[in-house]
Amino acid sequence: MAPRAIFILLLLAPLAGCETTHQTLIAQGYPPAYADGFDDGCGSGRQAAGAITGEFRKNVSRYLADKPYALGWSDGFQQCQGQYLSQERQRYESQRNSDRDRDWEREKDRALTRPLHGN
Template identity: 55%
Template sequence: MWRWMVVGAWLLLAGCASTHDTMVQQGYPPAFADGFQDGCGSGRQAAGSITGQFTKNVPRYLKDKQYSTGWDDGFRQCQASVQNHNNDDWATQHGDDRERAWQQQKTQGEGRAYHP
């Protein structure tokens, strides 16, 4: 359930304004929002998403505390979001395999019980 809320929030952010613009409107410093946007794309890319691109303004990261904090936050949050999505997909796929194996085992057991 919470996953759909996160996806909905991202769609709202992406639908009307960029993440950067939305964060600035919510009162975040522009440097933090710049870093968050760069870090988020980098985190998605690091987690294996095709929608992310690694972006890091290294000189700014080293000199601007707000940019570096935003970059770190964006990286961690977006990387975790993609990894959670990937883990859910894996669990669904392998859960289905286990369900099929259990159903097959149950059917075979019934067959042996009815036809000794």
């Protein structure tokens, strides 16, 4: 499956109720080895991006011997690392915009409270 489709799948997975990404991938026709690798890679990708919730997991012997696991691990790592970094960027931009808005409001209030000089 194309990386874009996997990304969309990850975004929609929480809407599926209690079904895990692993279960969703299997339901979509992926082999269990791919789903196992995706789970391990996803946690590893989040951890590599700096998330507190991610945990680096990689079954190295399986990664070297089991192509579906290796492909799933790589896809999971890339997708989840990218998703986490994107969320962090959005949070940063939102905070930065919020700070700018707050500063603008303060300046506006100061300007309105200054006495008017003139005639």
